Amino acid sequence: MQKVLQLKLKTDSLFIRLLISFLIIIGLLVSFNFYSFAFFRNNIQDEIIQYNTSNLKNTTEGFEKHFQLLNNLVLGLYMNDQVGLLLNNKNMNYYPSRQMTRDVQNVVSNPLLYIDNLVLYFKDSSFILDKSGSTRAETMFSKFYQSDAYPYDFWKNQFKDNDAFHIYPAVDFKEIIFKNASSPRGKLFPIIVKNKFIQNFYITAFIDADKLIHAYHRSINDNFYILDHQGTALFSSNMTDGKILPDPASELDGSASYKKHGDSYYFYKTGSFTGLTYVNIIPVQNISSQVTRLNYTLISLFIAAVAISLIASILFSMQIHSPVKQIIRSFQQFNTRNPVRSRIKEFQDIHTVLANKNSLLKYYAYSNELKKINRNFHELKDPLTGNRPFLFILFQLTFKHRFYDEFSADSDRAINFIREYINRALLEKYADSSAFQIENNQILTLIFADDGDAQLLEILEQLKKVFDLDRDLCYLTIAVSTVHQHSSEFTSAYEQVIKRIQQRKLMDETQIIGEEEDRTPAYSLNLNLEREFEIYMQSGNELELIRFTHKVLAMMQKKDASASDFYQIAELLSRKVFRALTEKNLDPGPDYAADQLSNRLADCHNLDQLTQLLEQLLSHSARLIRQKKEARDVITSFVYEYIENNYAEDISLDTVADKMNITGGYLSSYFKEKTGKNFIDYLNEIRITKAKEILLQSNMRIQDVALKVGYQNMNSFNRMFKKYAGSTPSAFRQTHAKSD
Structure with missing residues (x-):
């Protein structure tokens, strides 16, 4: 009984309970992994077979689509007008031959077709056309494309064959350079495409077999065959080692996508267009070795994971058990001064952690x-x-x-x-x-x-x-x-x-x-200063704009303005500059874009830097406006110059048009199209702008100002001034006098 009680006391300890909990979790994970491993091991071989079946299907589709594309492309050459001319002309006219050679070169030059050459064979003249030009048929097949498997007689006999599309086995072709010297052309598929309505002419496409196989054959090995309807190998890879294929009639019967024969799996697929059979051979030992290697790997990982989990469970249980006991003792001995220490991060220096939490609570409060x-x-x-x-x-x-x-x-x-x-x-x-x-x-x-x-x-x-x-x-x-x-x-x-x-x-x-100032509202431009700035801006007067800016900043400095006031006035002037440029369809450029200028303004930390930035902006903008005024065509330039020099005289649209020997209607529509303004509106704008300058710079009577800028009637002058300036001439002068 006493031993039972001792065992119960031990199992009630925190360490034992933590360890048992970890072991239960490990047991569940082990069960799940064991079941997954068994299931995966039973299905891995089926997955490998399914992968090879799907892989051969993709290979077959690639070959078939390529052969079908090649057939359509070559049949299109039969419809070429130059072919008709050559068939009707037994002497092989030079111009159609040359044009047809260019068409063949265009087709052969496409690298995705893998065509080494296209050969057009004319029976009646025994004439050949290809990418290099023209030659005799006997010369072509005995010298340029020579192969013991395909002698000259083979090509002549093709006129007797009625097959519209025929792929022959790939063999090595060579070019005879000298009597005993030759140059290899590579392993080529001869593909003959015929038109049943043309009996004395056919086209042969020589396809680079290695490039074609490399483009469409994807497998873990290189055991690959292409068979025709009779089971003859049109192509066999270098690694087949002369392997004897199973009898197609008995083994490759179409009832399944693969057969196990001897020590290999034979995966096969028949093409929908050519009817060719594509065979991929996977040795049994390849699949078995993959499964065995995977088994060893998974078992090793499984054993290592269980061992590490058991060791980690014991260590974690010990590390958690010890600091928890110390924390409980600390609470029981409330006045202890010794902080609890632990190797676990969450239990390190608990007093420091609590102090940081307390500081965070104070911040939120x-x-x-x-x-x-x-x-x-x-x-x-x-x-x-x-x-x-x-x-x-x-x-x-x-x-x-x-x-x-x-x-x-x-x-x-x-x-x-x-x-x-x-x-x-x-x-x-x-x-x-x-x-x-x-x-x-x-x-x-x-x-x-x-x-x-x-x-x-x-x-x-x-x-x-x-x-x-x-x-x-x-x-x-x-x-x-x-x-x-x-x-x-x-x-x-x-x-x-x-x-x-x-x-x-x-x-x-x-x-x-440390003290609060009696601050006036944020500094801003009054109405008269805004109009003065706009006048200088519209005319592109760089010197006056800079003088105006210095005057405004000096007034602010005299009033002991704050930094925020200076930034505000700088932003106000910048907005007015951008508005003037926008009205004239001018782009300030990347260095003076709105976002870039805002960043540069934020980097102005004293008055000199702010003044320099505004001077750069105003000089740049005024220069753009002046350049646009100077870059005008003949008609608008004449109108601008004539109005600038004669605005005080009686000017009409017909008067200016007569000066250039054009009609008033043509001048009106042309000026409107080029400037976006009517002639009379532009004339009034110039006159009112000149009137503003006179009112700002002199004490001349308003009646004399009207006559000086070309208005004979005071009512007309007052009406136009209010339209373009927003106030009467007398109110404009009075407002300016108050601001000064």
Whole structure:
């Protein structure tokens, strides 16, 4: 009884139960694998036979389709007009012969047909045409394509045979060069194609047997035959070793796709077009050796898997059993100071893991408070319970293009490093501080501190000195909130640093922002400045555009605009430039495409870089506009030049047309087609553009301005000015005077 109790106690241990569980799982897997192995072993031979049967079927289909294609192609030559001319002309006219030779060359040159030559045999003249030209039939078959199996008499007798398509056994042909010297042409299939309506002419195709077999025969060996209707071998591979095929009448009776005869399997298939029989021979020992080799491999793997599983089960059970016991003891001895150690990764330094989890929970709690997310974790305590004073410090990182070039765009790693550095620098003074990444390029730090803490500013200044050492790679914007007294102000404190971070100035160094400025709304162009810019843009005036840009940026710098204000005005000018180019159907090119320009703008970290980028964009765009104005045809160039020089005079469509000796109707339709504008609309645009320039640059009376640009009637001038400028002349001048 005592032994039974001892055995029960042992089996109740965690180690024994884990081991038994592993063994049960191994037993199930062993049973499944054993059944799979037995089933697979019984079916592998059938699969190999099925594979060879399917393989021979594909081979047969390939040969048959090729022979059928060859038959259709050669029969098409019978319909050639040149063949008819040659049959009716016994003297073999030169031109049809030459043209027919070219047609034969075109067919033979197709490498996928594997045709060595096409021979056209004319009985009455004993004349031969092939890819090389023409010759006598006796010369062709006794010299150029000579074979003991196919003498000259064989080819003459083919006129007596009525077969429309006949494939003869492949043999080695050669070309007789000298009396005792020859050059091999290779092993060729002679295939004769006839037309039953033409008795004195037939075509022979010499097919390269080796290339044809290589193209369509796929097998694990090279024991391959092609048999005709009488069982004669048209082709036998080099590895058949003169093997005697079984009697087709008794063995290859068509009742099955293969037969076992002697020490080999004979797989065979009859072609649907030619009726030829294709035979592939697989020795029995090949199939048996594959099955035996597979058996040995599977048994070896099976034994190794079982052994490894048993050893691994014992080791894993021991490793899991030991740390679990220690963890249980740690819970039982709650005040123990010794951390639990284990070789298993999940049990390593459990106190460190719990500390990391706690830090992660604090991060989620802070994020929920910042973004006002309603959480239902009642068991999670508020991280800001109580009335401890606190403040936020927001660090925003900006990486320069050089950083991505030198460090392969590994910004995440750099942000993590900077976050750890900030956290360690603040932990020395503020033990409860927490730093975590709140956005892709922002690190938020929570500090519990009182008002007037001068040491915090000293720490931030020290951080600034460190960060400025790498200003060629990146720089930071540090926004500090005011001190808040209660956790209910958590969100407002975060919104405060977000607002202050926007006050950053346009300079590439780390900035500390601790006070809130009385900021005016974001800077933008007034209506008059926009129109002035558009005038210079439409005319392609590069100097005035650059002067205008310098003036606008100087005004912004004088008003102490932030970096975001400068970026906003740069984007506004860029959009106006792209709109002007689009209206004129101009492409700025890849260097100034919208997405590329946006990336270049983001890489402008000071005012000089921003100014240089805008100058490049404006110079490039103005140059494109001027080039288009200069690249005009004769008629439109004359109209542009005439209106430019005579816009103040009484100009009409017929007046300009008479200058070029064309009709007014033709000039109107031609100008509309080339420019997309009506003649009178373009004239008014030029006059109003000139009027704007005069109004902006002088104090001339509006009546005099109208006469100067070609309007004799003030009502007409006011109406056209409002149509093309959006306001009356007096309102336009008044708006410009206010902006100045």
